[in-house]
Every structure is written in C-alpha cells, then in structure tokens.
Amino acid sequence: MSVQLTEEQIALLNDRDSHKVLATVDESGNPHVVFKQSIHVAEDGNIHYLELLESSRTNHNLVRAIWFDRKVSIVVKGGDKQSFQIKGEPLEVHVTGPLFEKHYVEIQERLGDVDLAGVWVIEPQEVINENFWLRKVDEEAKHPLFLHLDRIAKTKVQH
Amino acid sequence: MSVALKRTFQHELSLNDVVAKYPDLPRLVIIKTDVQRRGIHYTERALSIVNPDIHQMRSPYLFGSRDGEIKDLPESLLLRDGTTILVDPTPLEQNPYLVDLVDGRLALVDNDEVVEFVKLWPKPKYYDVKTSSGIPMSHIASARPQRLNIFQSSYCHFWAEHKECRFCDIVNHTKQQKNELGVPVRLKPYDVSETIREALKEKGRFTSICLTAGSVLKGNELFDNEVDFYIETLQAIGENFATKKFPSELISSAFNEKQLARLYAETGITSYTSDLEVLGEEKFNWICPGKAESVGYQEWKQRLVRAVDIFGRGNVGTGLVGGVELAKPYGFLSENDALNSTLDEAESLAEQGVTTFFIVWVPRPGSDFHDQQNPSLDYFIRLASGLHQLRVKYGLSIDYNDYRRCGNHPDTDLSRLL
Ligand code: SF4
Numbered sequence: 064m065s066v067q068l069t070e071e072q073i074a075l076l077n078d079r080d081s082h083k084v085l086a087t088v089d090e091s092g093n094p095h096v097v098f099k100q101s102i103h104v105a106e107d108g109n110i111h112y113l114e115l116l117e118s119s120r121t122n123h124n125l126v127r128a129i130w131f132d133r134k135v136s137i138v139v140k141g142g143d144k145q146s147f148q149i150k151g152e153p154l155e156v157h158v159t160g161p162l163f164e165k166h167y168v169e170i171q172e173r174l175g176d177v178d179l180a181g182v183w184v185i186e187p188q189e190v191i192n193e194n195f196w197l198r199k200v201d202e203e204a205k206h207p208l209f210l211h212l213d214r215i216a217k218t219k220v221q222h
Numbered sequence: 223m224s225v226a227l228k229r230t231f232q233h234e235l236s237l238n239d240v241v242a243k244y245p246d247l248p249r250l251v252i253i254k255t256d257v258q259r260r261g262i263h264y265t266e267r268a269l270s271i272v273n274p275d276i277h278q279m280r281s282p283y284l285f286g287s288r289d290g291e292i293k294d295l296p297e298s299l300l301l302r303d304g305t306t307i308l309v310d311p312t313p314l315e316q317n318p319y320l321v322d323l324v325d326g327r328l329a330l331v332d333n334d335e336v337v338e339f340v341k342l343w344p345k346p347k348y349y350d351v352k353t354s355s356g357i358p359m360s361h362i363a364s365a366r367p368q369r370l371n372i373f374q375s376s377y378c379h380f381w382a383e384h385k386e387c388r389f390c391d392i393v394n395h396t397k398q399q400k401n402e403l404g405v406p407v408r409l410k411p412y413d414v415s416e417t418i419r420e421a422l423k424e425k426g427r428f429t430s431i432c433l434t435a436g437s438v439l440k441g442n443e444l445f446d447n448e449v450d451f452y453i454e455t456l457q458a459i460g461e462n463f464a465t466k467k468f469p470s471e472l473i474s475s476a477f478n479e480k481q482l483a484r485l486y487a488e489t490g491i492t493s494y495t496s497d498l499e500v501l502g503e504e505k506f507n508w509i510c511p512g513k514a515e516s517v518g519y520q521e522w523k524q525r526l527v528r529a530v531d532i533f534g535r536g537n538v539g540t541g542l543v544g545g546v547e548l549a550k551p552y553g554f555l556s557e558n559d560a561l562n563s564t565l566d567e568a569e570s571l572a573e574q575g576v577t578t579f580f581i582v583w584v585p586r587p588g589s590d591f592h593d594q595q596n597p598s599l600d601y602f603i604r605l606a607s608g609l610h611q612l613r614v615k616y617g618l619s620i621d622y623n624d625y626r627r628c629g630n631h632p633d634t635d636l637s638r639l640l
Binding site for chain 1: 367
C-alpha cells in the first residue's frame with residue numbers, strides 16, 4: 064500500500080547534497096547496495112531513479128523486482144543527521160517517451176556523453192525514520208526490557 | 223444471417239494457469255505473449271483518448287494485420303516493465319483481448335477483468351516531416367519505441383514463383399498498402415538517409431536500426447542484387463554516423479561468405495539475421511518451399527554458422543515463426559513433439575554460435591495459412607523459455623535483438639537479464 068511522503072522527506076530526497084542509497088536483491092536474495100544520487104521525488108509523489116547502465120546489477124535487480132513483485136529499499140541522509148529509510152516497489156520503468164527523453168537530455172547536460180537505460184518509478188510503501196535518538200526513544204517505550212542491567216545500576220561502574 | 227462463432231480457449235490452460243505453472247517466468251512477458259497470440263480490439267472508449275499528435279498511429283509495415291485492414295488505429299502497446307507488445311487489431315470473433323479505458327487509463331481486459339494497464343507508443347517527431355522528394359518519412363522508416371525499421375523493398379521474389387512461405391502475406395499486403403496509402407515498394411537510399419538524419423534529431427529516441435526486405439534472387443550469384451541493394455542503403459544510412467559501425471541488424475536471405483564479407487566490410491552493419499522460419503528440414507521444405515529450393519535447409523544453416531566468423535558470436539541469429547511447426551496438415555500433431563524437435567535443432571545452432579528467437583505466429587488473411595489457429599499459450603511460453611535457456615547454456619548474448627532493440631520476441635524479453 065502506498066504512503067505519501069511528507070514535505071520534509073521530499074525535501075531531503077530532492078536535496079542534491081543528501082546521500083541516497085538504493086538497495087536491491089539479486090535472484091539468490093543477495094543484497095546489492097549502491098549510492099544513487101539521481102534518486103528524487105517526482106510530481107506524481109513517487110520516487111524516480113535514473114538508471115544509466117542497462118546491464119548494471121541494480122538495473123537487473125529492478126527488472127526482477129518488477130517481474131516478481133519484490134521490494135527495494137532507499138535510504139536518504141541529510142547533513143543535519145536526518146535519515147529515512149523508504150521501502151517501496153518498482154511500478155514502472157520509462158524506456159521511451161517524453162519523461163525518458165527529458166531526463167536523457169538533462170543527464171547529458173550534467174554528465175556529458177552518457178546514456179540512459181530507464182527512469183524507474185518506485186512507489187513508497189513504508190517510511191522509517193532512521194534518526195538514532197528517535198529510534199532509541201521508540202524502542203525504550205515499546206520494549207522496556209531491552210537493556211543491560213548495569214545501565215540502571217545504583218552505582219555505575221567507572222571506566 | 224451468419225453468426226460468427228467466437229474462438230474459445232477452453233481446452234487450453236488460461237493466462238492465470240500458465241502464470242501459476244511457471245512462477246520463475248515473469249507474468250508481464252507471459253501476458254505479452256498471450257496478447258500477441260490472441261490479438262487486441264480497441265473499444266470506442268479507449269479510442270476516445272487516442273491523440274494522433276502524441277501517439278504513434280499504425281504506419282507501413284512489411285506484413286499485414288490479422289483483420290486484413292489498414293485502419294487509423296494506435297500502432298501498439300507498452301507494458302510497465304518496458305516490454306513492447308507488437309500486436310494487431312483482431313476481429314472480435316477471434317476472441318482478442320480488449321484494450322479499454324479503465325479509471326482514465328488504458329487497460330488490457332479479458333472476461334471483464336483488468337489484466338494489466340498499458341501505454342501507447344509515443345509518436346516520433348520525424349513522423350510529421352516529409353522527405354525533400356515529398357514522401358512522408360513515416361513511409362520510409364517505421365518506428366518502434368526504441369528502434370527504426372527500414373523496409374527497403376516489400377516485394378519477395380519467392381512469390382513470383384509461387385514458392386512463398388506459407389505463413390507470409392508480404393506481397394498481398396504490399397499491394398494493399400501501395401493502393402491505399404501510396405507507400406513506395408522500393409526505397410531510395412537518399413530518402414532513407416534523409417529520414418534517418420531527421421530521426422536522430424530526437425535525442426534518446428532510438429537505439430538501433432533494422433533493415434529488411436523480401437528475398438531478391440537475381441544477380442551473378444544467387445542474392446547478389448539483394449546484397450547490392452542493402453549495401454547501397456546501409457552506406458546511405460551510415461552517412462549520418464560519426465563511427466563506421468552503428469547498432470544495427472540486417473534481416474535478409476542466407477548470403478554466402480563472399481557476400482557476407484562484403485556486407486560487413488563495406489557498411490556499418492553490426493549483426494546479421496537470416497530467418498529459417500521453422501526448424502527441421504521436413505517442415506522447412508513444406509512451409510518455405512522457395513527457401514528450400516533456392517538454398518536448402520542444411521546450406522541455410524551452414525551459411526548462418528559461417529556468418530559467426532564474420533559478425534562474431536552473439537551477433538548472428540535466426541528467426542522462427544513460432545507455432546507454424548504445428549500447422550495443418552503436415553505439422554507436428556503434438557506440442558511436445560514440436561517443442562522437442564525445435565529446441566534440439568536450435569541447440570545444434572547455438573553450439574555453433576547462432577542464436578534462435580521467435581515471433582508468435584499469427585495466421586494472416588493474406589497468407590496460405592490464413593484459416594489456421596496458432597498453438598496454446600503454454601506452448602509459446604515453453605518455447606520462449608527453452609530458447610532463452612539455450613542462450614544461458616551457450617553464453618550467447620542477444621543485445622542486438624533484445625526487448626529494447628527489437629521487442630518482438632518473448633524469448634529475448636526473457637534474455638534481458640543475461
Ligand atoms: S522469404 Fe518467405 S517470409 Fe520472407 S518475405 Fe519471402 S515469402 Fe515472406
């Protein structure tokens with residue numbers, strides 16, 4: 064089921080200075096994780112990713128994902144330690160048509176003589192805030208037993 | 223009043239059955255195959271959103287359509303994984319898939335159920351331009367989503383001798399196209415060159431050029447004139463490129479080594495296909511009498527093998543009209559026998575570096591096989607999988623004829639991940 068990204072998440076994904084990582088799996092279930100700065104949120108509310116290499120592992124894994132209903136995962140991290148993980152599903156790949164041609168021209172303006180294999184459209188289905196301090200508060204509320212006893216001992220051991 | 227009976231597929235596995243039977247094969251490619259097998263019919267609702275300014279409408283083609291008519295309809299469909307469906311408008315009594323409008327989007331519909339949403343092919347910009355000789359450029363090069371087709375000549379000399387392939391309607395369709403649309407039967411190299419130049423202005427639109435035509439038997443040696451025509455046209459196309467070679471496929475008669483060497487040396491062509499159409503000498507002799515008499519089955523195969531020395535492994539292939547091996551009355555009686563025989567022969571070619579692919583046989587009104595039926599979806603899927611597995615086994619790439627650079631072969635759609 065798709066979820067709508069918040070303004071904050073969209074801004075982070077569309078910020079060129081954010082670090083963006085795309086994780087896919089191959090046919091044996093082995094993960095493949097790569098920085099992909101072309102990831103952005105498009106007007107349709109979905110995440111778009113420009114694949115420049117037809118034969119790349121990521122592209123092959125995305126084809127498998129769309130063929131066999133597998134999910135992919137994207138992590139974005141901003142300069143201020145904000146970080147989200149978005150799990151989603153490839154809905155479509157544009158291999159021709161106006162959107163493809165627009166990105167084809169733009170990517171060449173930016174990078175020079177490169178090709179474009181496809182514009183992948185990924186529907187966000189789950190967003191996890193990966194900010195550690197928020198996750199810590201959350202875990203402590205949900206799982207109060209998940210801690211080592213020395214952390215709550217009367218006398219703390221000095222290192 | 224006669225009542226047309228709808229073709230039914232009750233005795234065959236349905237689309238959903240086949241999808242469930244082969245969980246390792248993509249549902250989208252299975253859908254494509256079934257849509258090609260059964261054809262499509264656009265509803266009025268679907269046609270209401272077709273816009274000829276942005277959607278590619280049917281343009282001249284070498285072979286005719288299943289309804290035997292030339293109508294102003296969308297060219298064809300795209301699936302969401304980028305898979306192309308080349309499919310004909312088909313009379314309703316043949317029970318085609320419907321292309322309907324559902325929630326504002328085009329969808330393939332069968333038995334009132336949405337099977338998959340689809341898109342129409344985008345119209346290339348050069349379709350609005352004419353050559354300086356006044357011919358619409360869409361009559362010179364017909365587009366696919368990422369490829370340009372040049373049908374250099376739409377006449378085949380086997381027809382003159384009544385030795386045409388039994389599934390083929392090229393000459394009947396050519397006459398119809400010439401009469402109704404004024405499409406030239408033979409293209410002039412300068413028109414082709416000008417059209418390619420125009421098409422290349424659209425950045426990101428095309429990845430390959432395919433050149434094909436009917437067989438020309440004349441010349442000092444058999445096919446010499448055909449080779450000359452191709453060289454002339456390919457050289458004209460080559461004027462538009464900065465590199466000598468450009469991604470391209472020639473689909474032609476089975477040329478001898480001397481002819482192939484000339485083609486490779488004198489033009490920018492990068493891959494070579496010569497269609498056996500059906501594998502197995504007995505079936506070939508029956509279904510392709512002209513090819514059998516002029517070259518012969520074994521020699522045709524040998525010419526393909528020799529082409530590998532010139533073009534390299536992965537750049538030579540042969541196309542089949544998948545399913546004609548089961549045509550009546552001399553075809554195989556069982557799909558299992560047909561499949562085993564075809565894959566055995568394809569393996570003997572793969573061992574020698576020649577790859578085999580197929581198109582889904584569509585019995586066309588202008589062909590000798592016009593009143594026959596194509597085989598089951600299960601058969602086509604097993605054939606697609608079998609041919610793909612041969613490429614895996616023998617390490618044969620199919621880059622030149624894959625989902626993007628061709629889009630008409632279910633088996634090469636599967637080979638997208640090679
Ligand atoms: S060689 Fe056969 S299939 Fe090709 S155009 Fe001639 S008759 Fe048709």
